[in-house]
Amino acid sequence: MEDPSPDHSLFEDAIEAIYTTISEKDLREFRPHVDTKSLVKDLRSICAEDPKEQMRLIASSRKLTLFCRSFTSFFDIVSTFTQLRSDWLGWFWGLVRLLFKAGSKWVLFLEKIADMFEAVANTLPQYRQIYETRKLQYQGGNHDERLTALMSYVYADIVQFSLDLYRMFSRGSQGAKARHSRLSSATILWRPLDSRFALLEERLLQHRRWFEFEARQEIQDYALIAQHRSEYIEFLHTQPEENGQLENERMARRLRRVDKVKAWLANSCAYQDFYEHRASQRHANSCSWFLKTEKYFKWKNKPFEQAIANDTKELERSWHDRVLFVQALPGFGKTVMSGAIILDLSAEGEDLNINDEPPTTAFFHFNAAHLYCKHPNDAFRALAAQLIDAHRHDRSTLDALALIMHDVLAILTLLLRQHPTFLVIDGLDECSDMDLFLTVLPELCRKSDSRAILLSRPGIEIPLQYQKWASDAPHIVSLDESQNAADIAAYVSDNLNRMADQGFFGMNVDRSLITQAAGRSNGVFLWAALLLNLLQSPTLSPSERRDILEQVHELEGLEAMYRNILNLLDRGQTMEKRVAADVFRWLSSSITRLCIPALRTALAINTGKATPSSHYLLDLAESIPQLTCSLVEVTGCSVLFTHRSVREYLQSPSCQGSDFSLVDECNVHAHLAARCLSYLANDVPKRPLGRLMPPVRPAPLVAGSSAMSARTSRSGDSGYKSLSSISEAGRGNNPPAPIQYPQTTTPTTLAFDANMPFLRYASLCWPVHLTRALSRRHQAAPQPQPHDEPFAHTPWLPALSQFLTERLAVTAWVEASWRYNLPPTLSRLVPLLTAIKAEMPPASVEARELRWVVHGSRELSDALAELKNEYATTLRENPSLIWQWSGRRRRVGGIRFALSHSRLPRHATPFPVFVVDRGWLVSFLAVGHCITGFMAAEPNVWTVEYA
Numbered sequence: 052m053e054d055p056s057p058d059h060s061l062f063e064d065a066i067e068a069i070y071t072t073i074s075e076k077d078l079r080e081f082r083p084h085v086d087t088k089s090l091v092k093d094l095r096s097i098c099a100e101d102p103k104e105q106m107r108l109i110a111s112s113r114k115l116t117l118f119c120r121s122f123t124s125f126f127d128i129v130s131t132f133t134q135l136r137s138d139w140l141g142w143f144w145g146l147v148r149l150l151f152k153a154g155s156k157w158v159l160f161l162e163k164i165a166d167m168f169e170a171v172a173n174t175l176p177q178y179r180q181i182y183e184t185r186k187l188q189y190q191g192g193n194h195d196e197r198l199t200a201l202m203s204y205v206y207a208d209i210v211q212f213s214l215d216l217y218r219m220f221s222r223g224s225q226g227a228k229a230r231h232s233r234l235s236s237a238t239i240l241w242r243p244l245d246s247r248f249a250l251l252e253e254r255l256l257q258h259r260r261w262f263e264f265e266a267r268q269e270i271q272d273y274a275l276i277a278q279h280r281s282e283y284i285e286f287l288h289t290q291p292e293e294n295g296q297l298e299n300e301r302m303a304r305r306l307r308r309v310d311k312v313k314a315w316l317a318n319s320c321a322y323q324d325f326y327e328h329r330a331s332q333r334h335a336n337s338c339s340w341f342l343k344t345e346k347y348f349k350w351k352n353k354p355f356e357q358a359i360a361n362d363t364k365e366l367e368r369s370w371h372d373r374v375l376f377v378q379a380l381p382g383f384g385k386t387v388m389s390g391a392i393i394l395d396l397s398a399e400g401e402d403l404n405i406n407d408e409p410p411t412t413a414f415f416h417f418n419a420a421h422l423y424c425k426h427p428n429d430a431f432r433a434l435a436a437q438l439i440d441a442h443r444h445d446r447s448t449l450d451a452l453a454l455i456m457h458d459v460l461a462i463l464t465l466l467l468r469q470h471p472t473f474l475v476i477d478g479l480d481e482c483s484d485m486d487l488f489l490t491v492l493p494e495l496c497r498k499s500d501s502r503a504i505l506l507s508r509p510g511i512e513i514p515l516q517y518q519k520w521a522s523d524a525p526h527i528v529s530l531d532e533s534q535n536a537a538d539i540a541a542y543v544s545d546n547l548n549r550m551a552d553q554g555f556f557g558m559n560v561d562r563s564l565i566t567q568a569a570g571r572s573n574g575v576f577l578w579a580a581l582l583l584n585l586l587q588s589p590t591l592s593p594s595e596r597r598d599i600l601e602q603v604h605e606l607e608g609l610e611a612m613y614r615n616i617l618n619l620l621d622r623g624q625t626m627e628k629r630v631a632a633d634v635f636r637w638l639s640s641s642i643t644r645l646c647i648p649a650l651r652t653a654l655a656i657n658t659g660k661a662t663p664s665s666h667y668l669l670d671l672a673e674s675i676p677q678l679t680c681s682l683v684e685v686t687g688c689s690v691l692f693t694h695r696s697v698r699e700y701l702q703s704p705s706c707q708g709s710d711f712s713l714v715d716e717c718n719v720h721a722h723l724a725a726r727c728l729s730y731l732a733n734d735v736p737k738r739p740l741g742r743l744m745p746p747v748r749p750a751p752l753v754a755g756s757s758a759m760s761a762r763t764s765r766s767g768d769s770g771y772k773s774l775s776s777i778s779e780a781g782r783g784n785n786p787p788a789p790i791q792y793p794q795t796t797t798p799t800t801l802a803f804d805a806n807m808p809f810l811r812y813a814s815l816c817w818p819v820h821l822t823r824a825l826s827r828r829h830q831a832a833p834q835p836q837p838h839d840e841p842f843a844h845t846p847w848l849p850a851l852s853q854f855l856t857e858r859l860a861v862t863a864w865v866e867a868s869w870r871y872n873l874p875p876t877l878s879r880l881v882p883l884l885t886a887i888k889a890e891m892p893p894a895s896v897e898a899r900e901l902r903w904v905v906h907g908s909r910e911l912s913d914a915l916a917e918l919k920n921e922y923a924t925t926l927r928e929n930p931s932l933i934w935q936w937s938g939r940r941r942r943v944g945g946i947r948f949a950l951s952h953s954r955l956p957r958h959a960t961p962f963p964v965f966v967v968d969r970g971w972l973v974s975f976l977a978v979g980h981c982i983t984g985f986m987a988a989e990p991n992v993w994t995v996e997y998a
Contacts, residue, residue: 061207083141111165124178153220244453338391370496371524382577389477417478467499479507532574557593584681720824727817728850737859825883
């Protein structure tokens with residue numbers, strides 16, 4: 052703000068700032084108010100325009116009304132010092148009305164603004180009370196331009212801050228005419244919004260102190276009054292001119308805060324990683340034909356105009372024309388096309404300038420194969436994160452983030468209003484809630500001039516609100532197989548000729564076969580990519596590759612291609628086939644997405660044995676595509692199916708007889724449960740997972756962890772009923788937040804599972820997999836055959852039996868579950884095991900093993916329930932007590948057990964059950980049909996007697 056002299060009134064400069072800042076449209080519709088009565092009435096009429104948010108708008112208007120009534124007497128006092136002009140009131144109250152009108156479309160932001168004005172009202176002096184007390188003195192006084200100038204600072208400060216808030220809701224308000232304003236904030240070193248509001252409150256507080264001192268009746272010392280005025284003027288002049296380094300530090304803190312918001316929004320980078328992976332595979336000049344189509348060219352090249360961007364009625368009327376649907380059959384190459392569109396909009400968008408600001412391109416790829424790339428919220432968070440990153444130095448963006456940070460749609464909508472933006476959405480048909488996404492998208496387009504292009508399969512249901520017959524909406528570009536035939540032919544021919552030059556087909560190959568193969572795709576780019584992957588398989592010989600080219604007509608269609616690829620995988624070694632099958636199972640049926648280190652561990656597990664330290668799967672990016680013939684691909688941070696149709700084929704009846712089939716969902720979950728149990732029994736260290744800690748007084752529950760624990764403790768089976776909490780707490784399979792210990796303890800600095808990336812998943816999800824395998828078994832239960840090997844249909848049973856006999860493994864599992872804030876229970880699993888036992892022939896090997904497992908699981912379930920009911924708080928604070936407890940008087944932990952395994956038959960192996968004794972889980976119980984009793988051989992050493 053410019054302060055030329057203490058005698059210069061800033062009323063006129065403030066009005067000039069209003070005039071030069073607000074948009075042309077708002078200037079035409081500007082309504083000056085000469086008093087607060089008409090203003091309050093106008094605010095009420097604005098509230099009535101939106102019945103849905105009327106109550107929240109009314110609440111905000113009341114706070115603004117409080118400010119207006121507090122500030123009304125300000126003008127009464129100013130009128131005693133100078134001739135009060137009506138435009139001073141009209142422009143000020145009109146600005147308040149304009150700010151409320153602009154913010155009414157973003158109620159959440161308006162509520163924050165109303166809170167600020169309420170705080171300002173509480174900071175201002177009691178103008179009305181002082182005016183009523185000193186009315187006669189003021190009315191008899193002479194005009195004092197110096198006092199008028201001092202009072203004008205308050206007026207100008209509030210006007211300037213209101214204009215800063217207005218800029219968030221209007222595009223182009225920081226244009227050339229605003230920059231020339233004498234009151235513009237561009238003339239001083241810029242501050243973040245919260246810093247500017249703190250400065251405003253400080254200036255108002257200093258004004259209040261000066262004004263109340265000036266108004267005191269008993270003061271007659273004019274020298275003292277002059278001194279206070281000088282001090283006030285000095286404060287007003289020097290306060291904005293602070294150290295530049297301090298301002299830079301404040302700005303750095305603001306940018307760090309922006310980074311935190313981005314981290315909160317961008318919960319997964321998989322969509323961007325997938326885009327970059329596809330971009331690296333795109334053939335040169337492919338999809339250039341689409342960029343020249345009439346509808347796309349018209350959609351893209353219509354200029355962004357400030358007048359339309361700030362015209363809410365026009366935005367509401369024309370939003371249909373800014374949404375373009377692109378539809379093509381599965382495998383057409385829409386994802387590759389979306390990459391070409393993104394590059395085109397990012398490059399050529401530079402020519403569509405609006406006040407020297409080119410449009411920003413934000414994108415998202417829905418992917419049903421990825422847990423965190425299929426919900427509408429995933430898309431909105433990703434789009435908001437990209438816009439925040441693109442405009443991280445823009446003042447309007449930073450001001451918006453200063454007001455609110457934890458409402459994704461509010462942030463996204465306002466950023467789209469502030470900046471011209473292209474939105475590219477791929478895979479719309481893979482969205483888990485497409486109706487929700489297509490319902491929210493119009494709300495974004497109605498409040499901004501952003502343009503959206505959506506790629507999907509044909510036949511999706513477009514809501515009726517998209518229809519506008521006068522403009523031929525919804526605007527749909529339907530693509531057929533003939534349009535990308537040339538791109539596919541070039542792609543296949545170039546790659547096959549390169550392979551022929553490298554000797555993949557031997558010394559003699561008829562190059563005409565390459566031309567024939569290039570024309571068999573029927574417009575399916577995916578088919579062409581699968582053909583190339585098949586021909587590059589190291590399992591094939593050159594003559595076999597030539598045979599495939601000669602009989603390529605037998606591979607037409609995706610189903611035929613998948614069938615031949617699986618036949619090729621079936622020729623691999625036993626270990627390779629098992630790993631490939633496990634890859635398909637983990638990608639199709641995992642409870643939460645496994646990070647790459649966790650998936651590497653899961654694939655290396657060999658049920659019943661310890662996982663070797665060295666494994667050929669260390670390089671997943673190379674080994675997994677080779678083992679699956681590129682049906683699965685590895686990107687920078689994800690492992691996923693090459694295409695949605697791969698999973699659909701593996702789950703279809705056409706794949707029923709294959710070893711890689713996913714048709715039997717129960718069998719899939721049974722194998723995954725076996726992998727988890729084997730990991731817990733053989734690979735988890737048989738020792739405390741975290742630092743052993745002394746007993747402490749139970750502390751109050753931590754808000755972050757107790758909410759999850761309270762929710763899961765009400766569940767009958769924490770593993771099954773708490774899937775939502777698992778998903779939220781374990782996105783990306785990251786370690787959970789550190790457990791909060793009381794001040795009497797020292798938490799470990801290294802996460803207890805830092806070297807065990809699969810521990811979280813195995814501990815929390817094996818009951819879920821086993822529950823799903825057993826609960827859905829009746830849907831497609833295979834009939835036992837005479838030649839079936841034992842446990843062929845119950846692959847989980849040996850692993851569960853081994854796990855239950857490993858006392859230390861069970862103890863480690865219980866500790867891990869408590870550390871993850873999900874107490875272990877088996878209450879849902881035991882009835883299912885019992886039901887399975889009743890269906891099996893009693894004399895079979897599986898039935899004998901299952902009888903022991905059922906009995907042991909029931910005992911363990913009861914013990915875990917007792918543990919959670921009586922010692923939940925203690926173990927939540929200190930899970931290491933599952934191994935050791937140190938009392939004040941004597942040590943009762945560390946009990947060791949002597950077990951004679953040589954005397955036990957196979958199905959009477961000892962089984963661990965926790966028994967609570969004086970707050971410590973110390974006892975060991977062997978369960979079996981041949982047990983007759985226990986005896987203490989010596990202190991803290993137990994033996995078991997058998998029949």
